[in-house]
Amino acid sequence: MPDNQQRDIYRRLLKLVKPHWHRLAIAMVCMLGVAACTAALAHLVKPVLDDVFIEKKAEMLMVLSVVVLLAFAMKGLSDWGQAYLMSYVGQRIVAQLRQKLYDHLQRLPLSFFDRMPTGLLMSRVTNDVNLIQGAVSNAVTGLLRDSFTVVGLAAVMFERDWQLALVSMVVLPFAFFPVVKFGRMLRRISTKSQESMGDISVILHETIVGNRIVKAFGMEHYEKERFSKENMKYFKYVLKSVMVRALSSPLMEFFGGLAIVFTISYGGHRVIQGVSTPGGFFSFLTALIMLYQPIKKLSRINNVIQEGTAAAYRVYDILDTPPEMEDRVDAVPLPLMEYKLEIRNVQFRYGNVPVLKNVNLEVTAGEVIAIVGVSGAGKSTLVDLIPRFYEVTDGAILIDGMDIRDVTLSSLRAQIGVVTQQTILFNDTVRNNIAYGDIRRSEEEIIAAAKAANGYDFIMKMERGFDTIIGEQGVRLSGGERQRLCIARALLKNAPILILDEATSSLDSEAEMEVQKALENLMAGRTTLVIAHRLSTIQNADRIVVISNGRIVEEGRHDELMECDGEYCRLYDMQFAQVDNNSTVKIVTNVSGQVNK
Ligand SMILES: Nc1ncnc2c1ncn2[C@@H]1O[C@H](COP(=O)(O)OP(=O)(O)OP(=O)(O)O)[C@@H](O)[C@H]1O
Ligand SMILES: [Mg+2]
Known part of the structure; x- marks a missing residue:
């Protein structure tokens, strides 16, 4: 020195x-x-x-x-x-x-x-x-x-x-x-x-x-x-x-x-x-x-x-490491309007590695967009840019016409509910994990969120109900239970914009249905971007966006995209192929190559 x-x-x-x-x-x-x-x-x-x-x-x-x-x-x-x-x-x-x-x-x-x-x-x-x-x-x-x-x-x-x-x-x-x-x-x-x-x-x-x-x-x-x-x-x-x-x-x-x-x-x-x-x-x-x-x-x-x-x-x-991007001096709180989302010419690099190349996407208020694409295509990266976890390298993201870099970080994040690809929970009670964004929420609200996330029954079966400590990262819960707690947490936040990176952990068909129902409750009436790994999510989406190699290559509804015989068809045959007789998803190889039953 x-x-x-x-x-x-x-x-x-x-x-x-x-x-x-x-x-x-x-x-x-x-x-x-x-x-x-x-x-x-x-x-x-x-x-x-x-x-x-x-x-x-x-x-x-x-x-x-x-x-x-x-x-x-x-x-x-x-x-x-x-x-x-x-x-x-x-x-x-x-x-x-x-x-x-x-x-x-x-x-x-x-x-x-x-x-x-x-x-x-x-x-x-x-x-x-x-x-x-x-x-x-x-x-x-x-x-x-x-x-x-x-x-x-x-x-x-x-x-x-x-x-x-x-x-x-x-x-x-x-x-x-x-x-x-x-x-x-x-x-x-x-x-x-x-x-x-x-x-x-x-x-x-x-x-x-x-x-x-x-x-x-x-x-x-x-x-x-x-x-x-x-x-x-x-x-x-x-x-x-x-x-x-x-x-x-x-x-x-x-x-x-x-x-x-x-x-x-x-x-x-x-x-x-x-x-x-x-x-x-x-x-x-x-x-x-x-x-x-x-x-x-x-x-x-x-x-x-x-x-x-x-x-x-x-x-x-x-x-001395500079903190997260500071708010601009003239940053204003994000005004509460209709929550239309626009991704305009967005490029993004991790260091020098380009991941997103010129992505354009408009999402109208209340629309549910399913994002699909092979592993590593840049799906998680794209949605990480919206709450400004990372800053766009070029281009802009706008909410109701306002560049998200012009609004305060706290007001931006307050409007966005996030369910991440990895379930992230804390070594605390079920109650505090659900109420993580605002620990002063009332008991009724917490219970309602747990019910809507199809988690109430399993929570009540636990020894101490909502007061059960779930262990670091929720180790004392099953994968599906963890996911439902994360969904309950997002539900309670009740944010108008929702970002959902579907977890790919294998669930049995019953748990899959429980989680699916929870997700449907969550998406209702919100502007949603969901990275879809389940066929049911794709079918429920208003529009499907196919990302390949950092670019949007196709866009449309399921049946439209199936007709084109493009990237989506290939993905579908490879990953969302459905074999079923009681209309639940049977063997679905998800995007990451794991096998869901
Ligand atoms: N924090 C990071 N630092 C550097 N590179 C990263 C980082 N996160 C992801 N990448 C790279 O960026 C590319 C896109 O990753 P991303 O997580 O967006 O993929 P994805 O489409 O979400 O894939 P999956 O379906 O497997 O989740 C990958 O090539 C990955 O290696
Ligand atoms: Mg991902």
């Missing part, structure tokens, strides 16, 4: 500290107290030695005992005060930063999540933020408290013997040299080890969420190996950092020892000569020895700061 970037990070972290200045000020007073008491203790060695031990003044024994005791008590109190206050500030800042990071994650565009693995992001919000906490609370505390202490003790040394003090100070920079050197090294190692922790989190997340597939494909061993590789990598980085860290202490100790040996020989000489008293000399030596602790702590602090800034760099990297 270049130095100017590092300065930038310090500045940003400092900005977070600023609002807490009054706590910091009190903490600083406490730290000054710690430093003053420490210096006073070193200072007191002279009167104790000279007055009590050499001059044998009895009255001084009492006085000095009380003073020393007071100094220790004061030091303890101040230390406690500064520790509490600084932790408060540090933890507070980190809680703020974590919240900020989370809020920002919620505002990032889908394309960001396409790029970043979940586990990695989780590692950023937890591990990295904790490292910053270490940097902020420990480092600021140490930096102030320990440097005050160093100054106080140095003052005592100069007071006792300025010449000797001057010479000792020459040795000190040597003690600091390894500190600076190792700090840089540690930051590099820390960056690598945190990145490695991110990789571990990614594997962890993937294999826990996808454990069923790991088991089904017998990949436990493979995953164990994969994890073990990352785990060992992390172990090695940690070991490296321990080595560097552990090396800086003995090195400093050695240089410290050098200073002490020098002081004893030179100072002893001066006492023998009678230039200074034994008390003065021991007071000096005490200060020098006491200096060792804060300097050692200061050296560790540098490491903590280096780790913290490396972590802060990664956190700010996310915070």
Whole structure:
């Protein structure tokens, strides 16, 4: 990380500290107290030695005992005060930063999540933020408290013997040299080890969420190996950092020892000569020895700061990722009108890969459009553009003649109900999953939505009815049940525009019919785009649009399209072929090539 970037990070972290200045000020007073008491203790060695031990003044024994005791008590109190206050500030800042990071994650565009693995992001919000906490609370505390202490003790040394003090100070920079050197090294190692922790989190997340597939494909061993590789990598980085860290202490100790040996020989000489008293000399030596602790702590602090800034760099990297397209300054709420949809010359690329090429489509209010096409044709992509999950690369999408980029994102999304290809549910109660868009909905409305989605019966059969927790992604439900909950959620939202990416999970004919009925209830009276994988959906649509290779190639009603003998006929023969005697769909190979019964 270049130095100017590092300065930038310090500045940003400092900005977070600023609002807490009054706590910091009190903490600083406490730290000054710690430093003053420490210096006073070193200072007191002279009167104790000279007055009590050499001059044998009895009255001084009492006085000095009380003073020393007071100094220790004061030091303890101040230390406690500064520790509490600084932790408060540090933890507070980190809680703020974590919240900020989370809020920002919620505002990032889908394309960001396409790029970043979940586990990695989780590692950023937890591990990295904790490292910053270490940097902020420990480092600021140490930096102030320990440097005050160093100054106080140095003052005592100069007071006792300025010449000797001057010479000792020459040795000190040597003690600091390894500190600076190792700090840089540690930051590099820390960056690598945190990145490695991110990789571990990614594997962890993937294999826990996808454990069923790991088991089904017998990949436990493979995953164990994969994890073990990352785990060992992390172990090695940690070991490296321990080595560097552990090396800086003995090195400093050695240089410290050098200073002490020098002081004893030179100072002893001066006492023998009678230039200074034994008390003065021991007071000096005490200060020098006491200096060792804060300097050692200061050296560790540098490491903590280096780790913290490396972590802060990664956190700010996310915070600096531009959020989802902001509303234009003149954006207005989408006016409530008739909900006519127009897709005009739309092109779209994921990165550099063109997916949609010049798509034109008009949907009148209340019309149900079925979109069909082979897998990967661009159907999901096309409908993702309407709630602006992704921004069109070229062309425009208009609702009632208004470009959707001219309206506020929140008002646009409020008018659109979405049922996605993957059923996405949360580890919460059935009730909260249905009422996800607006958790203040009344019980009656929620029940009505569940009934319309043909879900009421199965919900009531569950142990705790609407209060049943359905597990992460709804794992405790069947595929069809999950779909019906998603449909109930969209029904409750009651949005005038509906986007439906039919899920392709195989359902038996009874469940298929249940879901179909639920879908029909959902589509009634709404402007609907439905990516159809079921014949029944296609037959119920007002118009069918065939997408091939990012373009609309055919449009019309089922029977019209069947006459043309084009792409639709081919798709139909291949995928929607119907063999049935009680007018329900029997074997239908859906668009993705899976088999539905
Ligand atoms: N997030 C993404 N990043 C990059 N490319 C993507 C992304 N999502 C889809 N694609 C690519 O865009 C193309 C169209 O994908 P899309 O999901 O729109 O297909 P689809 O018609 O919905 O297919 P299916 O019927 O299988 O759902 C595919 O080639 C796919 O690989
Ligand atoms: Mg799709």
